[in-house]
Amino acid sequence: xxxxxxxxxxxxxxVLGFSALAFLLAITLxxxxxxxxxxxxxxxxxxxSGQFWYPTYEPPDFGILPLILASxxxxxxxxxxxxxxGIGTALYLTELAGRRQRAFLKPLLEILAGVxxxxxxxxxxxxxxxxxxxxxxxxxGLCALTASLTLGIxxxxxxxxxxxxxxxxxxxxxxxxxxxxxxxxxQTLTRVVIPAAGSGISTAVILGISRSIGETxxxxxxxxxxxxxxxxFLQPVRPMTATIAAEMAEAPFGSAHYHxxxxxxxxxxxxxxxxxxxxxxVCQRFRQKLGSKL
Amino acid sequence: MENKPSVxxxxxxxxxxxxxxKVLHNISLDIYQNSVTAIxxxxxxxxxxxxxxxxxxxxxxxxxxxxxxxMLDGQDIxxxxxxxxxxxxxxxxxxxxxxxxPKSIFENVAYGPVVKGTRDRLxxxxxxxxxxxxxxxxEEVKDRLYExxxxxxxxxxxxxxxxRCLAVEPEVILFDEPCASLDPIATQRIEELITxxxxxxxxxxxxxxxxxxxxxxxxxAFFWLGELVEFGRTEKxxxxxxxxxxxxxxxxxxx
Amino acid sequence: xxxxxxxxxGFSLFKLSLFITLFFLGTILWFIAIRGYRVISWEFLTTxxxxxxxxxxxxxxxxxxxxxxxxxxxxSGPLGVGCxxxxxxxxxxxxxxNIIKASINNLAGVxxxxxxxxxxGVFVKFFKFGVSLLSGSLTLGIxxxxxxxxxxxxxxLxxxxxxxxxxxxxxxxxxETIxxxxxxxxxxxxxxxxILSVGRVAGETAPIMFTAATFYMRGYPNSIFSEVMALPxxxxxxxxxxxxxxxxxxxxxxxxxxxxxxxxxxxxxxxxLRHRYRIAHGE
Numbered sequence: 006x007x008x009x010x011x012x013x014x015x016x017x018x019x020v021l022g023f024s025a026l027a028f029l030l031a032i033t034l035x036x037x038x039x040x041x042x043x044x045x046x047x048x049x050x051x052x053x054s055g056q057f058w059y060p061t062y063e064p065p066d067f068g069i070l071p072l073i074l075a076s077x078x079x080x081x082x083x084x085x086x087x088x089x090x091g092i093g094t095a096l097y098l099t100e101l102a103g104r105r106q107r108a109f110l111k112p113l114l115e116i117l118a119g120v121x122x123x124x125x126x127x128x129x130x131x132x133x134x135x136x137x138x139x140x141x142x143x144x145x146g147l148c149a150l151t152a153s154l155t156l157g158i159x160x161x162x163x164x165x166x167x168x169x170x171x172x173x174x175x176x177x178x179x180x181x182x183x184x185x186x187x188x189x190x191x192q193t194l195t196r197v198v199i200p201a202a203g204s205g206i207s208t209a210v211i212l213g214i215s216r217s218i219g220e221t222x223x224x225x226x227x228x229x230x231x232x233x234x235x236x237x238f239l240q241p242v243r244p245m246t247a248t249i250a251a252e253m254a255e256a257p258f259g260s261a262h263y264h265x266x267x268x269x270x271x272x273x274x275x276x277x278x279x280x281x282x283x284x285x286x287v288c289q290r291f292r293q294k295l296g297s298k299l
Numbered sequence: 300m301e302n303k304p305s306v307x308x309x310x311x312x313x314x315x316x317x318x319x320x321k322v323l324h325n326i327s328l329d330i331y332q333n334s335v336t337a338i339x340x341x342x343x344x345x346x347x348x349x350x351x352x353x354x355x356x357x358x359x360x361x362x363x364x365x366x367x368x369x370m371l372d373g374q375d376i377x378x379x380x381x382x383x384x385x386x387x388x389x390x391x392x393x394x395x396x397x398x399x400x401p402k403s404i405f406e407n408v409a410y411g412p413v414v415k416g417t418r419d420r421l422x423x424x425x426x427x428x429x430x431x432x433x434x435x436x437x438e439e440v441k442d443r444l445y446e447x448x449x450x451x452x453x454x455x456x457x458x459x460x461x462x463r464c465l466a467v468e469p470e471v472i473l474f475d476e477p478c479a480s481l482d483p484i485a486t487q488r489i490e491e492l493i494t495x496x497x498x499x500x501x502x503x504x505x506x507x508x509x510x511x512x513x514x515x516x517x518x519x520a521f522f523w524l525g526e527l528v529e530f531g532r533t534e535k536x537x538x539x540x541x542x543x544x545x546x547x548x549x550x551x552x553x554x
Numbered sequence: 555x556x557x558x559x560x561x562x563x564g565f566s567l568f569k570l571s572l573f574i575t576l577f578f579l580g581t582i583l584w585f586i587a588i589r590g591y592r593v594i595s596w597e598f599l600t601t602x603x604x605x606x607x608x609x610x611x612x613x614x615x616x617x618x619x620x621x622x623x624x625x626x627x628x629x630s631g632p633l634g635v636g637c638x639x640x641x642x643x644x645x646x647x648x649x650x651x652n653i654i655k656a657s658i659n660n661l662a663g664v665x666x667x668x669x670x671x672x673x674x675g676v677f678v679k680f681f682k683f684g685v686s687l688l689s690g691s692l693t694l695g696i697x698x699x700x701x702x703x704x705x706x707x708x709x710x711l712x713x714x715x716x717x718x719x720x721x722x723x724x725x726x727x728x729x730e731t732i733x734x735x736x737x738x739x740x741x742x743x744x745x746x747x748x749i750l751s752v753g754r755v756a757g758e759t760a761p762i763m764f765t766a767a768t769f770y771m772r773g774y775p776n777s778i779f780s781e782v783m784a785l786p787x788x789x790x791x792x793x794x795x796x797x798x799x800x801x802x803x804x805x806x807x808x809x810x811x812x813x814x815x816x817x818x819x820x821x822x823x824x825x826x827l828r829h830r831y832r833i834a835h836g837e
Contacts (some may be wrong), residue, residue, distance in 0.1 A: 007727070018644055021636025025703060026657040028696050032664060033670045035492060039675055093571025101568060104361050112571075112825050119577050119821035121757025123786040127810050128582045130793055131803065142560065158578045165575070178398035184458070186467050187388035188414040190563030196414065197400055210714050212663075219665025221760040222786075226793065246667045246760070253671070253764050270671050274664065276702065281663035285656070294401050414557070 029231060036274055039267035046261050052268055058232040058243075060252065061263040067265045069272065071234045074275075075149070075242035078235050079224055080217040082153025083160055087217075088210050091164030098165075099172045100194060111169075118162035126226030129155035133226060143237055147229035150238040155223050164213040170290070172198065172207025202292035208284045215280035219273065221246040244284075245269050300448035304331040307471060307501045308353060308390075313367035315348060317360070322352035323350055325367070330518075335493060337516035337533065339509060340496045341548065345525040346505045347395075353503065354390040355383050371471070388415070391469030394422075395476040397456035399463070404528065405438050406449045407459060415553050428465050429471045434462035435492055455486025474495065474504040478511065490515050509549060513537050519547045583814070590811025593804050601810070603770060603805075612809050618687075618773050618782035619756055619816070622766060625691025625778075626755045627748060628696055633695070634702030635744060641703075643732055662700035666760040669697045673765035688778040692765020696712040697761055698751040705750055709743025709778075710736060710832075746827040753821035758812065759786040769795055784814040 044052065049066045055068015078085070094114070098107055133154060134146030171177020175198050183193040230251065243251075249266050256262040315323040323345045332337050340462045349493055351357045352369060355376065368375050388411070394440055401406050408427040409417075417423060427444070431437040436458040440451070448459055457477060464472060474493065478486040492503060493515050506512050513533060520530040521542075527540035529536060529545045540546045574785055604610035637658075641651060673693030683689045713736050722729040737744075759767075765788035775782045792806040793799075 011727055011729050016646065018636055018640040019646075021633055022640025022646065022654060023632045024637050024642070025661050026654055028699065029657045029661045029664075031676070032668065034669065035672055035675045039671075069829075090571045090575050092521065093568050094575045097572040098566035101565060112829065114575075115746070115825050116818055118820050119753050119757070119817055120579075120582070121759070121786050121817055123757065123759045123789050124814055125582070127789055127793060127806060128585065128711050131806075132585055134583075158582070160580070161575050176398070177395060178394055179400055181359070181392075182398045182400065182463075183410070183414075184359070185354060185356060185387055185392035185394075186411040186463065187384050188410070188416070189384050189557050189561060190749055191564055192414045192557050195564075196410070201401055215663055219663075219667070221665065221667040222790065225760075226790065246665060249671065250760055250763055253674065254664075267671060267675075270668050274668055277663055277665055280662060281660055285659060287613050416556070 016087050033274070035254060036267055036271050040271040043261060043268040046264070052265075056234055058248070060256070060265060065261060065265075066231040067261070067268070069245065069248075069265075069269055071232050072243055072248050072269065073247045073272065074206075075228065075232075075235050076218050076224075076244040077150045078149050078238070078242060079228060080214055080243050082149065082238060083156035083217045084214055086154060086157025087164050087213055089207060091161045091209070091213070092159065092168050092206060095165045095168035095172060096194070098169055100190070114162045114165055120159075122159060122220060122222040123226070125159045126223040129223060129227035130154060130222060137239075143239055144243060145229060147227055147241055148239050149228060149235055149242045152224050152228035152242070152244075153238065154258035155227050156217050156220055157224060158290060159215055159220070160213045163166065164209050168206050170204075171209060175201045175206065201294070204287045204294065208288040208291065211284040211287065212281055215277045215284065218280070219246060219252050219277050220249035225250045227269075228274040239291065245273050249273075267293070305370065306330070307332045308503075309370040309388050310349075310352075311368040311370070313349075313352065313365065313369060313547070314347075315352060315357070315366070318362045322437040322525050323352075323415040326527045328520055328527060328530055330503055332501050332535060333497060333499075334517040335369040335494060335497050335504060335515050336520065337512035338503065338505045338520045338522060339507070339512045339548075340522035340528075342507060344460065346522045348476055349504045349505055349522065351392075351473055353471070353473055354387050354392055356392065358383065360520060384392065386476040388467050389469055390471045391455070391464040391467055392473040392475065393464050393477050395479045397453055397460050399451070399456050399459050401447065401449055402457060403445045404448050404451070405444040408463050408466050410463060415467070427462075430462040431459075433465050433496070434458045435463055435488065435495075440463060452485075454481050457481060457489060458492065461489075461496075465496075468502065471501045471503070474502065476505050476507065478506070478508070486511070509537075523548070576734070584806060586739045586814060589804070589807040590809075592812075593808030594811060598808055602772070609805075611803075612613065612785065612788060612812055614774055615772060615783040615785045615788040615809070616812065616816075618784045618788075620765075621687055621775060621782060622690050622694060622762065623752050623755050625687060626694035627752060629692055629695025630698045630702045630751060631748060633708050634699055634832050637699075637703045638706030638710055639732060642707055643728065643736065657836060658700045658703055661696075662704075666697060666743070666758055668759040669693055670764055672696070673761060678765055680695055684779060685768070685781050686779045687766055687775055687782050690762045690782065690784075691778075693761045693765045694755045697758065698755050701751045701754060702747055705747025706740070706744050709740040709831075712743060732802060742827070743831050746824050746831060749820060749824035749827065753817050753824055756820065757786050757817045759784075759790055762787055785809060785816065789813060801834075 044109040052067055052069060054070055056070050057068045058071055059066040064267060102110060129151055133151050137151050138146030164290040179197050179201055180193055185196045224244045225247040228244055228247055229242040231244045235242045249269055253266055256266055306329045310326050310328045310543045311321060313326045314321060326349060338350060340346050357363055365377060369377060404429055408430050411422045412423060412426050428437060430438060436455060439455060451459060478489050496502060519533045519536040521528045523544055529540060529542045537549060540549060599611055600613050601611040602614045639652060673689055677683045677689035677692050678685055717735050718731055721735045762784055766782055767784050768781040769791040771781060771783055787808045789806055792802045792809060796802050
């Protein structure tokens, strides 16, 4: 009897063990299955390179180039804000902060990393957008710049904590060896610690990019929502995630529009997958490089 | 060697604290020019802590505190105006576990001169070759200078670390259990090397291996529970120790 | 002298980036706290919205978020613990373990709006659960699965291997060892993981937009097939829907503050617990 119980639970755990894989496959299958019909309507290439997104016109245009470019533009801006600040803050925490300061700041940043994206979006709408509108004399403050800054601020704690992890994995003996050879703190940092943590830091930035591309609420609320090819940071844009979130509710089930939104999701899915795989590969190199030292 | 060598490093009534805990008690010790001084004792006796005071590596430990004076050539190295970087260039250190940087062999050895500001490629090549020759590694690595240092064996890595230390042109070299993670053959090579280096440098070596201390050192200091129990010429300590504890330790009764 | 100068400049830049970071994050919290504080009252917390969302409170949204979080944990808890047990205790062969780990990582990287579409396609449409608490909980459960798995794994790995060996050497089976030695020891860590995922789920908006949430409902959800209001979605709706934006913004501040307090206090508890737990396991 007991033996059967053992076997039953063994197989139960095996099944549960595969749950993450199963859901990943299910998501992939569903997204692509629902996306396929749109490529009968608009060929794949025309879909991603089309310059016009008029899903409710007659006949509709399903070109998502403006949406892809908007996603990249906003993400680029976010990374420009978040990467230096996140890395700088992490370096401050690991290199300069005293023990007491660190004991306070580290959990604080961890907690702030949990602020929901909708709250950032809300802040962007009520504070940053009016500010930029006045500062740059814009017709609306809801634009790529506001979205980038909001998204950037949101990504700082995320990037910071990953960079900190990467830095703390660098063995202490590397630092000691460098100091013992007469290098000062700065030289030790720039010549030994940062190069050793380099791929870990890159991983952090890549994951930050991936998350920014996939982030929905912030850009939905502050990017402005104009589905045109973006020409500047001061103009309203409509990233892929915002398009899906804004239009799904009104797209009739099974319509071309519905499938087109799944098509966007498929593109988004593949993009983030590429960045995640890239991050994983870089991270692997990081571990190998320090491998014999861990 | 018998005619009164000059004192290079001197610790006077040195005590050291981790927070409230006193880990070294009033250590007074002289380290002589062109000699090897071995520091022995059971693990946890403070020998590594002590040697790390000599080039101020313990500065990195938060909440630690030093009492007493440590003099290098008659100058207190813990005075605020002392440049720690300069001090560490004069007093080099080789660590317990080989710790080459994840860079090429060349870059590892050239690291010290480069951070000092040497940029001349030819000069660097020269320094790297000389240092690797002195550490008896040149013949083994001369064809693979640009390979990652982590591809070397453990013993080779440790000799690389010694070369890296020599490239800074220190006057005193501190060895913190340099053979602790090496096999007997690699250990023997390092010991030969230390004996060779003695001609040019002043050497302090921490070891838990008594035979090693007997083989390589001129002077031996025996530490026990953070105190210096006995210090003197190695032959004397190993044959006619004055202190009963030293005798017991050497006889293998504890530790 | 040069390295000293670059050191000075470099270190001041690090300090500056810390200040800018704290300034940004502090500004956000400060604005919301000050303006939200004026709105929050006992009535705000205990009544529903009235007069087309221009008056009243957020009680149904608080309740709805509570249900959604609970529902998602019922899904992700057992699945996550089971998956972690398989990975840590049953030592699957290398390639399988790698595939599973890779899929956990990639699942964690899927954008939340894609989870929303998945929930819409599978639970709302295919299984015909409709826009409901059930569909939303399932979607959020899958979304938080990677987080739950990795914190459970951390908790299981923190249990010393020698305890397992001791138990096995005493003649206990693998299942007995898991039940009597591993799980009790890992329990605080697993619980922390659950709390962490609750904090994350409570703030998610995109996944519930088309699977569970509604702007407005009279009363409270009475079955798992009801639509629900939820704090994050309510905040979004207050800012983008409705007819009287100027009257809705103050309520939105209140709603944002309530959401922040809920999410941040949950994650603070989780982070403090995790910190203690890690210290107890000598990290």
